[in-house]
Amino acid sequence: MRLEQLQAFLAIAETHSFQGAAKYCQVNQSTISRQIQSLEASVGAELFHRNGAVSLTLAGQSLLPRAKRICQEWRTATQELSDLLNGHQTELCVAAISSVCCHYLPEAFEQFNQEYPEVQLRVTSLGSDRALKVLRDDLVDIAVVMQNRFLTASSPLVVTPLFQxxxxxxxxxxxxxxxxxxxxxxxxxxxxxxxxxxxxxxxxxxxxxxxxxxxxxxxxxxxxxxxxxxxxxxxxxxxxxxxxxxxxxxxxxxxxxxxxxxxxxxxxEVVCVTTEDRLRIPPIRRFCELLQQVVVAQEQLPFPQAV
Missing domain, CATH: 3.40.190.10 (Periplasmic binding protein-like II)
Incomplete structure (x- = not known):
């Protein structure tokens, strides 16, 4: 059972016509017929009465509400994925070591909020090992940690140096x-x-x-x-x-x-770590860029002088 078969099934149920369904789905009628034949073979029952006006059989009536839910779920999922890839996400989660939380993240957050006011920022102060674990577990989007090549060398992690x-x-x-x-x-x-x-x-x-x-x-x-x-x-x-x-x-x-x-x-060495797929999301990519810019700017500030 494939999604296009269910879509063809719903189009016929809506238009009461194989020809009308073909026009609605923008394919030829023979394609619609093959899809329905394959779907009927999968479920082991005829779904339409074909003598005269096209109407649902009892099996078709049983399948109809479920097919609607499946197709609606697919439309919702594809819309959410499209929104995500276009930068429309609800939150961005960062795990960082304490010194970065205190001195670099606040300015990066401020600038990020100006560009993405609809994105809720969440930050957690963690040790480097723990921060990398929650990143791998998909609990955060970005980890700002002390470099440990034993933990960051594997794909799909992307490591960006920040400062020494x-x-x-x-x-x-x-x-x-x-x-x-x-x-x-x-x-x-x-x-x-x-x-x-x-x-x-x-x-x-x-x-x-x-x-x-x-x-x-x-x-x-x-x-x-x-x-x-x-x-x-x-x-x-x-x-x-x-x-x-x-x-x-x-x-x-x-x-x-x-x-x-x-x-x-x-x-x-302090680094910013995320994953290859997350870097394709505009807000995540932009936050990594802003953090780099903040680090470069703050490196110009005086530190306590160690004798």
């Missing part, structure tokens, strides 16, 4: 390490650390670096918001290794200071 982030040390202004211009890794190992929870790319980078330096990472507590990091660090001996984009709020705060590590200095 240097990782610095956030500490209290009166912390013992604040007297150093560059902090050695063995010195960092002597102090408790506030770190991101599992599932965050930053946690993985830091753990790998301490392991490579043959040092033990002293994890005092796990956090997942930048406000929490600042609040904990300013009160004592705890330090935190954070990306530069997460330290914008530190500038001008006399209770906090930022220092750099000795070599090797850590960096991370």
């Amino acid at each position: 982030d240097t990782i610095h040390i956030l500490m209290a202004a009166n912390h013992p390490l604040s007297s150093l211009e560059r902090v050695p890794w063995d010195a960092l190992a002597r102090y408790p650390h506030a770190v991101f929870k599992d599932g965050y790319g930053m946690r993985r980078i830091i753990e790998e670096q301490f392991s490579q330096q043959a040092q033990t990472l002293n994890v005092a507590l796990e956090l997942n918001t930048l406000d929490a990091f600042r609040g904990i660090v300013r009160r004592g001996q705890v330090v935190a290794l954070l990306p530069q984009s997460a330290l914008l709020e530190v500038q001008g705060d006399p209770s906090l200071t930022v220092r750099s590590t000795v070599a090797p200095r850590l960096t991370r």
